[in-house]
Amino acid sequence: MSVVLEVEHLTKEFQRDDVATVALRDFNLTIEQGTFVTILGRSGCGKSTMLNLLSGLSKPTSGRVLHRGEAHTGPTPDIGYLTQTDTLMPWRSVRRNVEMPMEIAGVEKSEREAKALDLVATVGLSDFADNYPRELSGGMRRRASLARMLANGAETILMDEPFGALDAQLRSELQVELLRLWSRTGHTIVFVTHDIEEALLLGDRVVVLGPLGTILLDQEVDIERPRDPDETKVRPRFVELHSTLAAALKKGAR
Ligand SMILES: Nc1ncnc2c1ncn2[C@@H]1O[C@H](COP(=O)(O)OP(=O)(O)O)[C@@H](O)[C@H]1O
Ligand SMILES: [Mg+2]
Numbered sequence: 001m002s003v004v005l006e007v008e009h010l011t012k013e014f015q016r017d018d019v020a021t022v023a024l025r026d027f028n029l030t031i032e033q034g035t036f037v038t039i040l041g042r043s044g045c046g047k048s049t050m051l052n053l054l055s056g057l058s059k060p061t062s063g064r065v066l067h068r069g070e071a072h073t074g075p076t077p078d079i080g081y082l083t084q085t086d087t088l089m090p091w092r093s094v095r096r097n098v099e100m101p102m103e104i105a106g107v108e109k110s111e112r113e114a115k116a117l118d119l120v121a122t123v124g125l126s127d128f129a130d131n132y133p134r135e136l137s138g139g140m141r142r143r144a145s146l147a148r149m150l151a152n153g154a155e156t157i158l159m160d161e162p163f164g165a166l167d168a169q170l171r172s173e174l175q176v177e178l179l180r181l182w183s184r185t186g187h188t189i190v191f192v193t194h195d196i197e198e199a200l201l202l203g204d205r206v207v208v209l210g211p212l213g214t215i216l217l218d219q220e221v222d223i224e225r226p227r228d229p230d231e232t233k234v235r236p237r238f239v240e241l242h243s244t245l246a247a248a249l250k251k252g253a254r
Contacts (some may be wrong), residue, residue, distance in 0.1 A: 002068075004156050004188045005031040005054055009063035010213075012049050023049040024213040026063070031156075031190060036182055038199040039192045040245060041209030042253065047192045048084060050213055051158045053189065055081040067156075080154030082162050084250065086141050088133040093242040094144045095120060103154045119147040122181065139170040144177075156188045163198070172229050175201060179226065196245050200238060201227055208245060210252030211223040 003092065010027040010106055013020045024046040041047050052058040053129055056072035056079065065072050075081070076212055088097050095116050102112035120129045123143040132143055142162060151159065163171040179202065182189055193199050199206045208217040223237055232238055 001032040001034070003030055004033045004068060006066040006191070007054070007063070007070075008066070010050075010053060010060050010065065011062045012046075012053060012058070013061045022223055024053070025229070027213045027215075029215075031188060031206065033188050034186050035180075035204045036189045036191065036202055038203035038206045039190065039209060040194065040196065040199040040249070041192075041213075042194055042249065043210045044212055045252075046123070046213035047194075047209060048160055051081065051190070051192060052207075053157055055079055057081070077101075077152050079086050080149040080152050080156055080157045082145055082149050082157070082159045084160040084162075084164070086133070086145055088144055088148070090133050093130045093132055094125055094136070096146060096182060097133070098130075098147045098151050101148060105152075116147075116151065119150050120144075122150070123147045124177070139166050139174065142166065142174065154187075157190070159189065159191045161192055162193065164193070164195075171198075175229060178202070181227070183194050196242055197233060199245065200241055201229055206241075206245060208248045208252070210249075214252065216252040217245065219244065219248075248252060 007027060008030040010024055012024040013022050027050065038049055039050070053060055055067070056075045056107065068078065092100070098116040098119050099112050102115060117129060120126055123146050125140060125143050125147065128136060128140060133144065136144065140234060163174050166174070175198065191202055203221050206219045206221060207215060209218070210216045219241065223232060223235065
């Protein structure tokens with residue numbers, strides 16, 4: 001398997017006045033192509049900081065991020081990034097939001113319109129293609145954001161707690177849809193969450209982070225796919241891995 005992202009001795013400090021806050025210290029990680037990697041950690045442990053660095057949006061204080069062997073010089077269209085908060089344009093309909101990355105890339109009008117409608121259908125929003133973000137529920141906005149990110153044609157996808165604010169039922173539905181999408185497309189996904197069940201249900205591998213992005217555990221998830229949420233959560237191996245991850249998180253908090 002080929003390596004898509006490689007992180008070497010990554011450190012990130014935030015400087016404000018005379019005070020430096022270290023968010024991430026000497027972090028190392030390798031992401032293989034086509035894998036679904038979940039990053040599990042409590043609030044404040046540096047997850048979003050790490051994704052910002054992986055995406056190329058932010059620059060490390062020291063160390064480096066390699067994307068297909070090349071150091072980042074900035075964000076690249078090959079890496080899609082779904083941030084924690086919605087960034088849909090309120091004055092554009094769902095369809096026009098999804099078209100936006102293609103407009104920026106200079107894709108011709110009829111082609112981008114067709115592709116946008118296709119993506120809107122992929123995320124189950126066909127009936128809402130002409131609605132505006134304010135007319136959508138939180139879950140629908142997340143779907144629209146996902147479609148817009150996919151419009152970039154990125155092969156690698158970074159997701160920062162994308163379903164964190166949704167109710168349990170909706171979250172479960174979107175998890176299943178994401179898995180379906182991933183199995184069909186073969187994307188490489190790095191998915192950040194603070195939820196143990198979500199990390200296990202989705203990932204081929206769960207990387208558990210402690211304070212300052214210390215890797216507490218790097219656990220392969222040897223549970224077969226497809227993984228139906230209700231059925232998977234009661235499997236003995238799932239329950240066992242759940243305890244292992246919970247123990248790792250707890251140890252990290254001490
Ligand atoms: N722009 C910033 N300026 C100063 N400190 C920051 C900034 N972004 C994050 N931090 C600090 O870095 C640490 C990690 O934050 P973050 O990566 O957002 O954690 P997580 O996503 O795991 O909740 C926290 O202590 C946070 O306060
Ligand atoms: Mg965060």
